[in-house]
Every structure is written in C-alpha cells, then in structure tokens.
Amino acid sequence: MKRTTIVASLGLVGVLFATAGFVVGRSSAQSSSTMSAHAPVASAGERKVLYWHDPMVPGTRFDKPGKSPFMDMQLVPSTPTRRPTPV
Numbered sequence: 001m002k003r004t005t006i007v008a009s010l011g012l013v014g015v016l017f018a019t020a021g022f023v024v025g026r027s028s029a030q031s032s033s034t035m036s037a038h039a040p041v042a043s044a045g046e047r048k049v050l051y052w053h054d055p056m057v058p059g060t061r062f063d064k065p066g067k068s069p070f071m072d073m074q075l076v077p078s079t080p081t082r083r084p085t086p087v
C-alpha cells in the first residue's frame with residue numbers, strides 16, 4: 001500500500017509541474033507576441049526595409065520583424081541593394 005501511495009504522489013507532482021510549465025510558457029509567449037514591433041523609419045542615410053526573412057529559410061518573406069515560426073530565430077531585414085551606375 002505504501003508503494004502505491006508514493007507512486008501516485010510522484011505522478012501527481014509530475015502532472016502539477018507539467019501544468020505549471022505549460023501555463024508559464026504560454027503566458028510568456030503571449031506577452032512577447034503582444035509587444036509592438038514596427039518597422040523602423042528610415043532616415044536620410046539608411047535604406048528602407050523591404051521585408052524580413054529567416055536566415056535559415058530565406059525564401060519566406062514576412063511583413064513585420066519578430067521571431068521566425070520555423071527556427072525560433074530573429075528575422076533579418078532585407079533592404080534594396082544598390083546597383084553600380086554604368087560609367
């Protein structure tokens with residue numbers, strides 16, 4: 001009987017820790033997604049950001065900065081490239 005009680009108690013503690021971890025993870029994910037992340041305004045010396053992309057999956061474009069849904073990395077801004085003027 002004592003062994004059954006110990007196993008049940010450990011199982012209950014495990015479920016409580018898993019639930020607490022889920023709740024904490026979910027609340028921190030919601031707070032980070034509600035942060036406003038707008039495109040920076042380009043000044044005279046800076047180039048305008050066209051879109052953001054994941055460095056590991058460069059084919060996918062995003063409208064706003066943030067974290068990539070694929071690799072959980074920060075998205076990288078893509079700016080227009082300057083073409084050399086013909087001489």
